[in-house]
Amino acid sequence: MAINITFPDGSRVSEQPGTTIRDAVGRWNGGAVATTVAAKLDGVPVDFGRPLEKSGTIEPISINSAEGLSILRHSISHVMAEAVQDLFEGVKVAIGPSIEDGFYYDFDFKDTFTPEDLEKIESRMREIIADDRPFVRKEVAREEAKRFFAERGETYKVELIDDLPEDVASVSLYSQGAFTDLCRGPHVPSTGTMGAFKLLNVAGAYWRGDERNRMLQRIYGTGFPSVDELTEHLRLLEEARRRDHRRLGRELDLFQMNDEAGPGLIIFHPKGALLRTIIEDWERKEHLKRGYDIVMGPHILKGDLWKKSGHFDHYRDNMYFTEIEDQLYGIKPMNCIAHMLIYKSKIRSYRDLPVRYFELGTVHRHEKTGVLHGLMRVRQFTQDDAHILCTPEQLNDEITAIANFVADAMKIFGFDYEVELSTRPADSIGSDEDWARATTALRKALEGSAIPFEINEGDGAFYGPKIDFKLKDVLGRKWQCATIQCDFALPERFDLTYVGADGDRHRPVMLHRVILGSIERFIGVLIEQYAGAFPLWLSPVQALLLTVTDRHIPYGEEVYRKLLDAGVRAERDFRNEKLGYKIREGQIQKTPFMLVIGDREVEGKTITPRQRDGKNMDALTVEDFILHVRERVDRHE
RNA sequence: GCCGAUGUAGCUCAGCCGGUAGAGCAACUGAUUCGUAAUCAGUAGGUCCGCGGUUCGAAUCCGCGCAUCGGCUCCA
Numbered sequence: 060m061a062i063n064i065t066f067p068d069g070s071r072v073s074e075q076p077g078t079t080i081r082d083a084v085g086r087w088n089g090g091a092v093a094t095t096v097a098a099k100l101d102g103v104p105v106d107f108g109r110p111l112e113k114s115g116t117i118e119p120i121s122i123n124s125a126e127g128l129s130i131l132r133h134s135i136s137h138v139m140a141e142a143v144q145d146l147f148e149g150v151k152v153a154i155g156p157s158i159e160d161g162f163y164y165d166f167d168f169k170d171t172f173t174p175e176d177l178e179k180i181e182s183r184m185r186e187i188i189a190d191d192r193p194f195v196r197k198e199v200a201r202e203e204a205k206r207f208f209a210e211r212g213e214t215y216k217v218e219l220i221d222d223l224p225e226d227v228a229s230v231s232l233y234s235q236g237a238f239t240d241l242c243r244g245p246h247v248p249s250t251g252t253m254g255a256f257k258l259l260n261v262a263g264a265y266w267r268g269d270e271r272n273r274m275l276q277r278i279y280g281t282g283f284p285s286v287d288e289l290t291e292h293l294r295l296l297e298e299a300r301r302r303d304h305r306r307l308g309r310e311l312d313l314f315q316m317n318d319e320a321g322p323g324l325i326i327f328h329p330k331g332a333l334l335r336t337i338i339e340d341w342e343r344k345e346h347l348k349r350g351y352d353i354v355m356g357p358h359i360l361k362g363d364l365w366k367k368s369g370h371f372d373h374y375r376d377n378m379y380f381t382e383i384e385d386q387l388y389g390i391k392p393m394n395c396i397a398h399m400l401i402y403k404s405k406i407r408s409y410r411d412l413p414v415r416y417f418e419l420g421t422v423h424r425h426e427k428t429g430v431l432h433g434l435m436r437v438r439q440f441t442q443d444d445a446h447i448l449c450t451p452e453q454l455n456d457e458i459t460a461i462a463n464f465v466a467d468a469m470k471i472f473g474f475d476y477e478v479e480l481s482t483r484p485a486d487s488i489g490s491d492e493d494w495a496r497a498t499t500a501l502r503k504a505l506e507g508s509a510i511p512f513e514i515n516e517g518d519g520a521f522y523g524p525k526i527d528f529k530l531k532d533v534l535g536r537k538w539q540c541a542t543i544q545c546d547f548a549l550p551e552r553f554d555l556t557y558v559g560a561d562g563d564r565h566r567p568v569m570l571h572r573v574i575l576g577s578i579e580r581f582i583g584v585l586i587e588q589y590a591g592a593f594p595l596w597l598s599p600v601q602a603l604l605l606t607v608t609d610r611h612i613p614y615g616e617e618v619y620r621k622l623l624d625a626g627v628r629a630e631r632d633f634r635n636e637k638l639g640y641k642i643r644e645g646q647i648q649k650t651p652f653m654l655v656i657g658d659r660e661v662e663g664k665t666i667t668p669r670q671r672d673g674k675n676m677d678a679l680t681v682e683d684f685i686l687h688v689r690e691r692v693d694r695h696e
Numbered sequence: 697g698c699c700g701a702u703g704u705a706g707c708u709c710a711g712c713c714g715g716u717a718g719a720g721c722a723a724c725u726g727a728u729u730c731g732u733a734a735u736c737a738g739u740a741g742g743u744c745c746g747c748g749g750u751u752c753g754a755a756u757c758c759g760c761g762c763a764u765c766g767g768c769u770c771c772a
Contacts, residue, residue, distance in 0.1 A: 263699025
């Protein structure tokens, strides 16, 4: 009896049961077969060679789609696992999924894999690919699969099967040649369909991502349908290395990290400190404009306060402590405590709310050595932190205003971002009702502004749920910067109150929020975003003055003076070097403007700006140049 | 914190099987006074990450520690 198959374009064909999807697709559109790696049968991804059993819809998955790419990479990971087991005796396989930029497979092996091993594995993979072995799917009973892997000593697979929900009666196995893996699939039809791949590096990874478990060896690789796409991806990796803020930070003389000073501590050089000052000045201005008050708190506060706040019980491992005259003091990892003390300094009326306390607050957090990374992850950093105390009724407007603030800031710096809502973690304080209220408030504000978001279960702060803004840089990498946290717990613990219109005392709600997050991290992201070529308004040096010969120095000094007086950040290179040499150095430093001063300029009382893109502006007076710079700085260019 | 790799001049890197350290760029000095990405010549520069061990002798081999890099866990 024939069955009816519907394709995405609406066309229907009649097929005999047992016909493969491949054949059906071939009859529908012969051209599609070559680029198809699998298909969705009634919306469920399955192998291209799967026989049809009943009527339904088929949607081919192209190797050029995101889903197809993921299937390809997953298949490559199986081939890699086979190659590894071929080459090395006693390797156990764990898991090997496709990931955003490629794939990995985790192995348990007594020896360690070296970069040379990766080459050997790649060669063996090419042999397997040349064999063009089909990926064969087999559905077996759960117990049979367990026996199968137990006999082969594949204890990780046995554990995976044991942990399946009880109602799962059977699992699927995929084999290519002699290698069989527990796998949901689908896979590409055969090992001949592998596109272009490359193994990249080997790293440690805990079994099931739990640090209490055994550490396995993870081999990372990437794969693409074509060699060209692989080459382009490798070029992007190279580009990322070229933009690395640690490298540019040294080359542009922005900051250093110093072994003698200690890990995770940044020393800002004049240009880095200037860049930071520009950003911080912008922050102060923006916050005052938006109704925040600037405050400043101490770096250390008595231990009892940290006990009261819950930090001592829930955040102690991340804190540093010191002792003064037998009194325990905690070095602040967050800025909220002092802000609450400011709130408590007098009786507050509902008419005073909301209050918004802003501080460029420098905090210290103990980070494990292995996580430190340039400016992105450090032990001392400064947050553009604020705490807003408001009535429950004001909560929505305040959260919305912060989200708008984030949107405005990200626009100025040229970033896209994604939003996540993180809910209550296991280790936390406060009542269930308060957590529910806080989470709802955050969600409603996002929904009210039609901001799309994803839920990140159990990832909130210990005192409240949070909205995280993950900023995306030009290379598509994501960074956590802005965050809004809704907190009913700390106002309770510190007994913060306001007098309501009814004359009674009420509890305010506290919002913790940062816009750029850590200034250090944000600068790191900015360096990579702009590849060190900062826009004019941020550039520590906006204009570099270059003399052609020594006789132009007096006029050069005059110009330099005028620029400084006008607030233009200028530097001089009046050395006795050829112009081309000075320009090369200025260009390497990515200076927005180089102002050339020679006979023509001295005579006409002008300067000739050379832009970073290599083009010259027409000669103009210093005054006109200053106006030009000011206009562009005002537009945040 | 865990797994792995790495650590030589300011930077990038070479240095074989253990025999006492080298290049390019940068720096400094001199000459050159020059118009849009590198003028020429010379000089100087090293705790070979640190400590200990093996050895007649260690940058090189071994151990411990520190730091960095790539990941994992964690996170702004």
